[in-house]
Amino acid sequence: MDAILIQLLNGLDKGAAYALIALGLTLAFGTLGIVNFAHGALFMLGAFCAVSFQKILTISKKVKDESITFFDAYKEQPYLEIWWGDTGTAIIDYAVPLSIIMAIPVMLLIGFIMERGLIRHFYKRSHAEQILVTFGLAIIIQEVIRHFFGANPIPTPAPDLVSGSAAVGAFFGLNENLVYPWWRLIYLVFSAAIILAVFAFLKFTTFGMVVRAGMADRETVGLLGINIQKRFTIVFAIAALVAGLAGVMYAPILPPDYHMGMDFLVLSFVVVVVGGMGSLPGAVAAGFLLGVLQSFASMTEVSSLFPGIDQIIIYLVAVVILLVRPRGLMGREGVFED
Amino acid sequence: MKKNENTPHLNRRGFLKVASATGVAASAPMIFMKDAYAAKDFRNDPKDSKTVTLGFNVPQSGPYADEGADELRAYKLAVKHLNGEGDGGMMKTMKPSMLKGNGILGKKVVFSTGDTQTKSDAARASAKRMIEKDGALMITGGSSSGVAIAVQGLCQEMGTIFMAGLTHSNDTTGKDRRRYGFRHFFNTEMSGAALGPVLEKEYGTDRTAYHLTADYTWGWSQEGSIKKYTEKMGWKTKAAVKTPVGAGDFSQFITPVLNSGADVLVLNHYGKDMVNSLTQAVQFGLRDKQVNGKDFQIVVPLFSRLMAQGAGENIKGILGSTNWNWALKDEGSAAFVKSFGAEYGQPPSMAAHTCYVQTLLYANACEMAGTFYPPEVIKALEGFKFDGMGNGPTEYRAEDHQCFKDVLVVRGNEKPTSQFDLLEVVQEVPRAQVEYPHDMLGGELGPYEV
Numbered sequence: 001m002d003a004i005l006i007q008l009l010n011g012l013d014k015g016a017a018y019a020l021i022a023l024g025l026t027l028a029f030g031t032l033g034i035v036n037f038a039h040g041a042l043f044m045l046g047a048f049c050a051v052s053f054q055k056i057l058t059i060s061k062k063v064k065d066e067s068i069t070f071f072d073a074y075k076e077q078p079y080l081e082i083w084w085g086d087t088g089t090a091i092i093d094y095a096v097p098l099s100i101i102m103a104i105p106v107m108l109l110i111g112f113i114m115e116r117g118l119i120r121h122f123y124k125r126s127h128a129e130q131i132l133v134t135f136g137l138a139i140i141i142q143e144v145i146r147h148f149f150g151a152n153p154i155p156t157p158a159p160d161l162v163s164g165s166a167a168v169g170a171f172f173g174l175n176e177n178l179v180y181p182w183w184r185l186i187y188l189v190f191s192a193a194i195i196l197a198v199f200a201f202l203k204f205t206t207f208g209m210v211v212r213a214g215m216a217d218r219e220t221v222g223l224l225g226i227n228i229q230k231r232f233t234i235v236f237a238i239a240a241l242v243a244g245l246a247g248v249m250y251a252p253i254l255p256p257d258y259h260m261g262m263d264f265l266v267l268s269f270v271v272v273v274v275g276g277m278g279s280l281p282g283a284v285a286a287g288f289l290l291g292v293l294q295s296f297a298s299m300t301e302v303s304s305l306f307p308g309i310d311q312i313i314i315y316l317v318a319v320v321i322l323l324v325r326p327r328g329l330m331g332r333e334g335v336f337e338d
Numbered sequence: 339m340k341k342n343e344n345t346p347h348l349n350r351r352g353f354l355k356v357a358s359a360t361g362v363a364a365s366a367p368m369i370f371m372k373d374a375y376a377a378k379d380f381r382n383d384p385k386d387s388k389t390v391t392l393g394f395n396v397p398q399s400g401p402y403a404d405e406g407a408d409e410l411r412a413y414k415l416a417v418k419h420l421n422g423e424g425d426g427g428m429m430k431t432m433k434p435s436m437l438k439g440n441g442i443l444g445k446k447v448v449f450s451t452g453d454t455q456t457k458s459d460a461a462r463a464s465a466k467r468m469i470e471k472d473g474a475l476m477i478t479g480g481s482s483s484g485v486a487i488a489v490q491g492l493c494q495e496m497g498t499i500f501m502a503g504l505t506h507s508n509d510t511t512g513k514d515r516r517r518y519g520f521r522h523f524f525n526t527e528m529s530g531a532a533l534g535p536v537l538e539k540e541y542g543t544d545r546t547a548y549h550l551t552a553d554y555t556w557g558w559s560q561e562g563s564i565k566k567y568t569e570k571m572g573w574k575t576k577a578a579v580k581t582p583v584g585a586g587d588f589s590q591f592i593t594p595v596l597n598s599g600a601d602v603l604v605l606n607h608y609g610k611d612m613v614n615s616l617t618q619a620v621q622f623g624l625r626d627k628q629v630n631g632k633d634f635q636i637v638v639p640l641f642s643r644l645m646a647q648g649a650g651e652n653i654k655g656i657l658g659s660t661n662w663n664w665a666l667k668d669e670g671s672a673a674f675v676k677s678f679g680a681e682y683g684q685p686p687s688m689a690a691h692t693c694y695v696q697t698l699l700y701a702n703a704c705e706m707a708g709t710f711y712p713p714e715v716i717k718a719l720e721g722f723k724f725d726g727m728g729n730g731p732t733e734y735r736a737e738d739h740q741c742f743k744d745v746l747v748v749r750g751n752e753k754p755t756s757q758f759d760l761l762e763v764v765q766e767v768p769r770a771q772v773e774y775p776h777d778m779l780g781g782e783l784g785p786y787e788v
Contacts (some may be wrong), residue, residue: 071679151399179623
C-alpha cells in the first residue's frame with residue numbers, strides 16, 4: 001500500500017506537469033486551430049522567469065574568503081543580504097514563488113507578441129506549415145536562452161521551509177516513515193488550482209462563454225458582431241501564461257536548461273493526442289493518466305518483468321488508445337481531420 | 339691472372355675503416371638518430387612550424403559540463419606552463435622530467451577546443467575537425483567513458499594519440515583499449531577494490547543494495563564493479579535499474595527504492611545526474627529511513643568536488659572514491675593547487691588534475707622520444723614510471739595503457755572549514771590493493787603503425 005501511494009503521488013505530480021502543458025496546447029489549438037510546437041518553449045521561458053528573478057535577487061559583491069590560504073579566493077555575497085541582513089536572505093530564499101509575480105505579465109506579453117507578431121499570419125495556412133514555423137520559433141527561443149544563460153541546468157531551489165519532506169504516510173494512516181517532498185505536493189496542488197481556474201474562467205465568465213462558442217462555431221459568433229479574433233488573442237496569451245506558470249513552479253524540481261521545453265513538448269503532444277485533439281478535459285485526464293502509468297511502470301516489480309517499460313509506456317498506451325479510439329479519449333468528430 | 343683495375347676490392351685497412359664507421363653509427367646516442375624519424379611521414383607533423391597544436395575535446399554542455407569547464411581551465415594552465423609562462427606548477431615536481439618550459443621539442447604549444455556535448459557522435463566530429471582542420475597532433479579530454487571510447491577508436495584509426503581525460507569505465511583500457519589511447523584516471527575496478535573494504539567496515543556485511551545506474555558503458559562498468567566487491571563480502575543486490583543519462587527528474591526511479599527492502603542505495607551516476615538523483619533521494623527521505631533495523635545509506639562510488647559542490651548539504655557523510663583531491667599535502671598537489679588557484683580563484687577538480695597531468699605526460703614523452711612521431715611517443719609512454727604528480731609513484735602499464743597508483747576513498751565532509759573543503763579523505767588505498775592482471779578485462783591494443 002505504501003508503494004502504491006508513493007507511486008500514485010509521483011504519477012500525479014508528473015501528470016500535473018504534462019496536463020498543464022497539454023492544457024495550454026489544446027487551448028491554442030481549440031481556439032485558433034493552430035498547432036503550436038513552440039508551446040514547450042513557453043514552459044521553458046516560464047522556468048527561466050524563475051531563474052532570472054533569482055539572478056536579479058542574488059546580484060552579489062565579491063568578498064575575500066579568508067579561510068583559503070593557498071591562493072586568493074572570493075565568495076559572492078548578495079547585496080540584498082548586505083543591505084537587509086536576514087530579511088534579504090529570506091527574500092532570496094523565496095525567489096521561486098515570488099517570481100510568479102514577474103512571470104504573469106512577462107508570459108502574457110510573450111503570448112500576445114507571439115500571436116500578433118507571428119502566429120496570426122499562419123491561421124489560414126496548412127497544419128504542416130504551422131508546425132514548421134512554430135518549431136522554428138521554438139529553436140530560436142531555445143538558442144536565445146542558451147546564449148544568455150548557457151547550456152547548463154541552473155539550480156533554482158525551493159524555499160527552505162518546503163525543501164524537506166511531508167509525512168504523507170502518517171497523514172493517510174500508513175507507515176509513519178513514508179514521506180513525500182513538500183515542493184512536489186505544492187506543485188500538484190498548484191497545478192490543480194490552475195486547471196480549475198482555467199475551466200472556471202471558460203465556464204463561468206461571459207468572456208469564457210464567447211470563447212467556447214467561438215471554439216464550436218467561429219463564423220456564427222463573428223456574424224453576431226463579436227470580435228472573436230481579439231478574444232482568441234487573449235486566450236493565446238492565457239495559454240502562454242499557463243505554460244509559463246507550469247515552468248516557474250517546475251524549476252525547483254528540475255533545474256532549468258534551454259532544452260527542457262522540447263523534452264516536455266513531445267510528451268505533451270502525445271498527451272493531447274491521447275486526450276483528443278481540441279478537448280480540454282481530455283488533455284487534463286490524459287496528462288494525469290499517462291503520468292500515473294509512467295510512475296507505476298517504474299516499480300521494481302513491473303520493470304523486472306518488462307525491462308525498460310517505464311521509458312516506452314506512454315507511447316505504448318498512445319498506440320493502443322489510438323487503435324481503439326482513433327480520436328483519442330475525448331476527441332470530437334471533425335477536429336484535425338480535414 | 340691479371341687483376342681488373344675497375345673492380346673495387348677490400349683490403350684489410352679498408353675493411354677496418356668501414357667496420358669502425360658502422361660501429362660508431364650503430365652505437366651513436368639517440369640525439370644523433372632522432373632526425374631519422376622526421377623522415378617518416380605522419381599526420382600533422384609540425385615539421386618546420388614554430389608551433390605544435392593540441393586538441394582539447396571537452397563537454398561544454400550536457401550533464402558533465404561543469405567537469406568539462408574545469409578540464410579546459412587545466413589544459414590552458416598546462417599550455418601556459420609548457421610554454422614557460424606562470425609558476426610552472428607540477429613541471430617543477432614531476433620526476434623524471436625532460437620538460438624545459440620551452441614548449442614541446444622547442445615548439446610553442448597552441449591549442450584548439452571542441453565541445454563533445456557528452457555525446458559520442460558530437461565528440462568524434464569535433465575530434466576529427468581538430469585533427470583534420472586545426473592540425474591537432476594529440477587529442478585529449480572527455481568526461482564520459484562513452485565519449486572517450488568513441489574518440490579513442492577514432493584516434494587509433496587516424497594515428498593520433500589520445501590522452502583520455504575523465505573516463506572511469508573499465509572498458510577504456512579494458513576491452514576497448516587502443517595502442518593510441520592512454521588513461522591516467524583510475525577505473526571502476528579500482529573504485530570497487532578500494533571502496534569495498536571501507537563499506538564493509540562502515541556498514542557491515544549484511545546489507546541489501548539497490549543500484550540506480552547511468553545507462554551507458556561507465557554506468558554498467560561501475561555497477562558491475564561495485565556488485566562484484568560488495569557481493570563478495572556478503573551484500574545482496576535487490577535490483578539494478580538503468581536510468582537515462584541526463585534524465586533530470588529521477589523521482590520515478592527513486593520512489594520504488596522506498597519500499598524495496600533495500601537498505602543501501604548505490605548511485606552509479608556522475609555529474610549533474612548524480613547531483614539531481616542524490617538531491618531527490620534525500621528529498622524523498624531516504625537518508626532518514628531505517629530499513630531492516632539499520633540506517634539507510636547512500637553510496638556514490640565516483641565522487642568529485644564539483645559534484646559535492648552541486649549537491650550541497652546532501653553530500654555530507656556519503657562515501658565514494660576519487661582519483662585525486664586538492665587537499666592532498668604532497669609537493670606536486672600543493673604546487674598544482676597553488677598555480678590553479680592563483681589563475682582561477684578556486685582549487686582544481688579531479689577532472690582538471692588528470693587533464694593537466696595527461697598534457698604534461700604527453701609533452702614529456704615527446705621530449706623523451708625526441709620526436710612527435712606517434713609510435714615513438716607511444717613507446718616512451720608505455721611502462722613510464724613517474725612521481726611528483728599528486729598520486730605518489732605511478733606507472734603507465736605498457737600492456738593496457740592504464741596508470742596504476744594509489745586510490746582515495748572519500749566522504750562528504752561533515753564539518754567543512756571552507757567553501758571548497760567538501761571531501762574528507764577516509765583512506766589512501768595503496769596501488770597493490772587495486773592492481774589487477776593486465777589481461778583480466780580483455781582487449782587488444784592494436785598496432786603501432788596505422
